[in-house]
Amino acid sequence: MKTNNCITSAIFGLFLFLGLLSGxxxxxxxxxxxxxxxxxxxxxxxxxGFKPLNGVNGGPRIRLGNAFDNSEYFKTFGPPHIRLHDTRYSDEETVDIHTIFPNFDADENDPANYRFQKTDIYIKSILDLGAKVIFRLGESIEHGEPKFYIHPPADFDKWARICSRIVQHYNMGWADGFHWDIQYWEVWNEPDIAECWSGTQEQYLQLYEITAKTLKKLNANLKVGGPTLAYNMDSELGEAFLKHCKKTNSPLDFVSYHIYSKSTDDFMKRIEISNAAIRKHGFKNVEISLSEWNYVSSWSGKSREASRDGLAQTMAAPGAAFTVAVLSYMQDTELDMAQYYSAFGTIFRFGLFDKYGVPKKAIHALEAYHKMVQLGxxxxxxxxxxxxxxxxxxxxxxxxxxxxxxxxxxxxxxxxxxxxxxxxxxxxxxxxxxxxxxxxxxxxxxxxxxxxxxxxxxxxxxxxxxxxxxxxxxx
Known part of the structure; x- marks a missing residue:
């Protein structure tokens, strides 16, 4: 009997040892x-349930004459929202105001003066995925010199009317358009940095006020928001924006800001700081959108070395682990939605795909998170x-x-x-x-x-x- 027990124990120990080695x-x-x-x-x-925090910037169509379509990859991570910003990196001549209405001196009420077709195709590829569109009204970032399109419009009222026509095209059928019921309309991008806005703080506040009031007059059910800051909402422009909206009764359905960080702790503390600033000014019910975010281990502007080494980590295993961690943490914040930057390849190799459209590690982080969301x-x-x-x-x-x-x-x-x-x-x-x-x-x-x-x-x-x-x- 003792012999049998010894044999049994030895066998059990062997299997346990092998298991520890193999698993x-x-x-x-x-x-x-x-x-x-x-x-x-x-x-x-x-x-x-889960908050819709796994949105992205950029749709599935890739540049080079639309030779590539990453829709099948997008389906693996199921983005609930896709924000239209910097689309020139993936599909040129789309979304930016100057690409849709190229001659600012033309009559904004004449459909012949608009170039909607490429943006139509781009947006349809997003809607075909079942995702909702967040339409950024403005221009893509310009890192180099000289700047071409990130200047304040010559006529703010006319610019707002052009935006109104864009809304009418996509939601009301104007100019052989559609009835796509795009809800979210974001006014400009990162007006707090020189790469995105050459004007003054006051000019941006005025542009936002005029545009938001124009769009809400067109349709009170639209959701209009900003200021899409590169930095926290307790910054000078963030505070000024919130005060201005209160003072002028400017419509504000959602507040958006961006975070790039190399630390999960810093990332989450900045969310707390920005959200607290929003609530401090009495905006208790507005939605909050983290409309750009990512892991950045280092950033040296236009440095080739930073592009190769530092930002390469964004798409490698460290970036994937960071992405899963902050997606998990953000569930317990006041955020209503978030959009990872980016889902297209850029010259900075920054996000889910390289510049050729080949998927990188980070896409599997979003895929893993999507599997959690699917269970419900x-x-x-x-x-x-x-x-x-x-x-x-x-x-x-x-x-x-x-x-x-x-x-x-x-x-x-x-x-x-x-x-x-x-x-x-x-x-x-x-x-x-x-x-x-x-x-x-x-x-x-x-x-x-x-x-x-x-x-x-x-x-x-x-x-x-x-x-x-x-x-x-x-x-």
Whole structure:
């Protein structure tokens, strides 16, 4: 009898040893795991749905005469909103006011003076995905000299009327147009930096007021917003904008601003600062949009080296881990929506695709997040460490017998974690499929195992710049 017990113990030990060698997420078997940092998921505590924070800047059509269409890639991450800004990087002669109405001295009431066709095609490719459009009224950024189009319009009232005609074309059928019911209209982009606005602060405030009032007079149900700042809303222009809207009773349905950072902690603190500034001025019910955001490890303007080295990290594993972390954290902020910059390739190799339209690591970060959203119901989690970009978020679809957990480590020194799952409401066994996104994997299946307990723990390898997606499905 003792011999049989010894043999059984030896076999069990051998299998456990082999499992530890071959797997990255195993059932906890030893007291050695007691000191590991811990994630906890409680499937019984639901927290409602997910906010539409996985929007992007830029649609699926790529430049070079529309030779490339990335619609199939876009479907993998399901953006709820797509913002139209800097579209010249992906499809020239679209969206910017000077491309739609090239001769500012022409009659703005004559359809013959508008060039809508390329923008029509561009927007249709977005709507075909099921995404909503956020139309930025203005011009794309101009990094170089001289500047051509980012100057204040010669006539603010006429510019506002041109914007009104654009709205009429896409929502009211004007000029052989459409009835697409585009709701969100954003006035200009980053008027707080010289690359986007050569005018004064007062000129922007005046342009916003005139344009917003013109559009709301056309249709009170439109959502008009700004100021789309490059910096925080507690900045000089941010404060001035909020005060001006209050003083002049300028329509303001949503406030938008941008954040680029190399730190998840800095990123989230800046959201808190900007949102607090908005509420301080009495805008309690306006929507808040983070209309551009991304991870930037370094930025040296037009430096070729920064483009090659610093911004390359944005599309590599560090950028993917950062993206998952802040998407998880942002669920618990006052943000109503957010749009990652960008979903097109640019000269800075900045975002989901390179300049040739080839997908990079960051697209798989959005894909992993989209899988969480698809299940529909967020559940309680703990274990976030904002200072170093450690994050966890979980979702469930009880009717389908599915639960998913998404974890990320941006830059924490800990490389192994204990993941505890509580109150799984399925009586039968569960299949756990684990996917990894890191330097060597693109959300690839790493391992599968069968679990049979209502409450269980897994040991997860999660070094820096790593994302893991665990899908649990009732058998």
């Amino acid at each position: 990255n997420a195993l059932l906890a078997q030893s007291n050695d795991t007691a000191t590991l940092p811990e994630f906890v998921v409680d499937v019984s505590k639901t927290m409602g 119901t967020r559940v309680s989690t703990s274990g976030n460490k904002q200072e170093t970009g450690v994050s966890i978020i979980a979702s469930t679809e009880l009717g389908e017998g599915k639960t998913a957990v998404l974890i990320s480590n941006f830059e924490d020194n800990a490389s192994r974690y204990k993941l505890q799952i509580k109150n799984v409401p399925f009586k039968n066994e569960l299949k756990c499929s684990e996917y990894v996104l890191d330097d060597n994997h693109n959300l690839d299946l790493d391992r599968e195992q069968i679990l049979s307990s209502k409450d269980f723990s897994l040991i997860v390898d999660l070094p820096k710049s790593t994302v893991r997606l665990l899908l649990f499905e009732a058998l």
